[in-house]
Amino acid sequence: MGGSVKTVLKFFGLIVVLVTIFWLIWNPSPQEPGYIFVSAWGEFNDPIGIAVSDTEVYVSDSRHRKIQVFDFDGNFRRAFGEKELGRPMNLTIHEQELYVADYWNDKIFIYSLDGKLRRSIGQAGKGPFEFDGVAGVAVNNKGELFVADFSNQRIQHLRANGEFIEQWGTTKKVGIKAGEMNYPTDVAIAADGSLYVADGYNDRIQVFSSEGEFLHKWGGPFALNISGSGPGWFATVSSVAIGPQGNVFATDFYNNRVQKFAPDGTFLSAFGEKGTGSGQFDRPVAVAVAKDGTVFVTDLGNNRVQKWRAKP
Amino acid sequence: MKNLIFALALIISGNVLAADSQYQLGVNGLACPFCVYGLEKQLSKLPGVKQIETDVKQGEVRLLVKEGVVLTEPLAREAVKKSGFSLRSFKKLNAGE
Numbered sequence: 001m002g003g004s005v006k007t008v009l010k011f012f013g014l015i016v017v018l019v020t021i022f023w024l025i026w027n028p029s030p031q032e033p034g035y036i037f038v039s040a041w042g043e044f045n046d047p048i049g050i051a052v053s054d055t056e057v058y059v060s061d062s063r064h065r066k067i068q069v070f071d072f073d074g075n076f077r078r079a080f081g082e083k084e085l086g087r088p089m090n091l092t093i094h095e096q097e098l099y100v101a102d103y104w105n106d107k108i109f110i111y112s113l114d115g116k117l118r119r120s121i122g123q124a125g126k127g128p129f130e131f132d133g134v135a136g137v138a139v140n141n142k143g144e145l146f147v148a149d150f151s152n153q154r155i156q157h158l159r160a161n162g163e164f165i166e167q168w169g170t171t172k173k174v175g176i177k178a179g180e181m182n183y184p185t186d187v188a189i190a191a192d193g194s195l196y197v198a199d200g201y202n203d204r205i206q207v208f209s210s211e212g213e214f215l216h217k218w219g220g221p222f223a224l225n226i227s228g229s230g231p232g233w234f235a236t237v238s239s240v241a242i243g244p245q246g247n248v249f250a251t252d253f254y255n256n257r258v259q260k261f262a263p264d265g266t267f268l269s270a271f272g273e274k275g276t277g278s279g280q281f282d283r284p285v286a287v288a289v290a291k292d293g294t295v296f297v298t299d300l301g302n303n304r305v306q307k308w309r310a311k312p
Numbered sequence: 313m314k315n316l317i318f319a320l321a322l323i324i325s326g327n328v329l330a331a332d333s334q335y336q337l338g339v340n341g342l343a344c345p346f347c348v349y350g351l352e353k354q355l356s357k358l359p360g361v362k363q364i365e366t367d368v369k370q371g372e373v374r375l376l377v378k379e380g381v382v383l384t385e386p387l388a389r390e391a392v393k394k395s396g397f398s399l400r401s402f403k404k405l406n407a408g409e
Contacts (some may be wrong), residue, residue: 018406048345062345087349103349133350151396185346200346236344253344285345302347 026221028267032260033311035271038277040306041074045300047305049091049136049239051098051112055286057296058098059117059305060088062194067100067115067232068093072294074305080115087307090136090148090186090286092238101134101148101300108137108147121145121162126152126171128164136239140210140221145284148184148197155184155197157212166212168197170270176201176202176225178214186239186286190263196240196248197282203227203234205250205265219264229255249287249295258297259307270274331379332362334409338385338401342371351395358383358391371400 034063044166045063052058056077069077081088086104093099097118100109106124122131140146143160150285154169166273169181178181185200193210203226204219217223220233227235235254243249247268248261257272272281282301289295295308337355342348352364355373360381365374377383385402392399 046345062349084391087353089346096407103346104353133346151350184347202364238344238346306343 008243013137014109020305022221026232029230030231030269031262031266032269033268034121035258035308037271038294038307038309039074040299040302040304041070041112041303042068042279044068044303044305046300048087048089048285048300049101049304050296050298050305051091051093051285052288054115054291054298057305058091059098059115059298060085060091062087066091067098067111069115070112071304072290072307074307076116076308080111081109081117084109084117084120090249091132091288092138094139094143095137099137099139099145101137103133103135103150104288106131106134108145113253123159124149129156129158131156135184136198138187138189138195140189146187146189146195150185153180153181153183155187155195165188168208168212168214169205176200178195178217179208180208182225185195185237188240188241188242190246194263196242198237198240198250200237201225203236205237205240205248205261207263213288216265218261227254231270232259232261232265234259238284243285243289243295244291244293249289251284251287253283253285256284256297258284258287271308272297279306281306286303333377333379333381334405335375335377335381335383335388335408336401336403336405337373337375337388337392337399339371339373340398342366342368342397342398345361347396351397352391354395355388358387374405 041289044061049060059068064302068079068083089101098111107120107122109120110261117240136148138146147156153228154167156164169171174182182202183200186198189198195208197206204223206217207215219228239251256274259270260268284297285300286298297306360378363376389399
């Protein structure tokens with residue numbers, strides 16, 4: 001009898017230890033004070049992508065099929081793209097040009113920052129340099145493109161002229177292993193050239209070196225598509241952006257928040273909650289960070305842009 | 313005479329509007345904009361589709377299809393499947409619905 005009680009106690013002790021380890025590893029505490037809400041603005045019909053230049057905020061107003069531009073206080077400056085855009089998605093700015101991922105046209109449109117269309121690349125399909133639902137784009141310092149090819153389940157790496165270099169993920173095949181994709185939504189390039197992928201429906205971020213090697217991933221236990229609302233967990237990652245200090249910001253779509261991580265995936269802080277009030281989100285889709293660290297977020301369901309600042 | 317022309321114009325325009333058909337599709341799993349736009353992209357390729365309205369919360373899509381074109385359930389099902397979703401229901405709406 002005494003032996004069986006000891007066995008039961010040992011068993012429960014083991015469970016407690018395992019739960020504690022699990023809790024400590026996958027429920028990290030914030031390492032920073034976090035962010036405070038500053039303001040919100042806009043008249044949109046599905047604001048999706050967002051990017052910032054030195055002085056302006058660019059927003060893809062998706063169902064209005066255009067890009068809207070504001071100053072950092074939310075004052076409207078101009079709009080463009082109505083003639084050619086179908087469903088503009090995530091955005092990026094590289095060397096004074098705006099790159100617009102167009103989901104419906106399966107193209108990337110490239111504009112000057114004052115709104116003049118300079119060129120477009122891509123076409124519909126599943127071959128190299130073809131897209132099926134372009135969701136996001138990033139550009140490295142050689143001018144090479146990295147494209148989140150959403151329904152093709154891959155990230156394409158292209159030369160500036162569109163020539164195919166390589167891809168991560170197997171075309172049209174969802175995968176969960178390192179380097180495989182499940183509807184990737186966005187990409188970002190860090191200062192050292194490493195590539196950060198918002199692996200949307202795998203609920204994780206994947207990181208690759210500038211040479212294309214898989215480095216690491218995070219998002220819930222083992223980053224194996226286990227959705228959750230704890231710190232560092234995701235319920236669909238819809239965009240990724242790199243801040244001025246090299247930290248990683250990601251919109252956690254169904255958790256109605258933005259999460260911030262160190263480049264190695266260490267959880268730093270999070271902000272936002274579900275709602276319609278100040279500082280609340282109804283499915284935040286994309287995030288962009290200005291040089292001074294101010295964070296801008298597209299708040300899809302509330303049809304607005306929100307501006308946040310780091311707590312002192 | 314003016315009144316007659318106005319009345320005729322009303323009748324003609326009414327007939328044209330009435331000639332377009334509306335369909336309501338129930339689609340499972342609709343949620344994020346990437347998914348919704350993918351579905352709308354496939355549905356817009358169907359013959360005669362003039363307008364698409366999506367209610368994400370209800371998981372319903374309304375299609376306006378031009379006069380003379382009939383949308384069949386298998387066609388709609390295939391388009392929904394291509395976008396990665398499944399068709400829950402298919403219904404042709406009567407005028408006023």
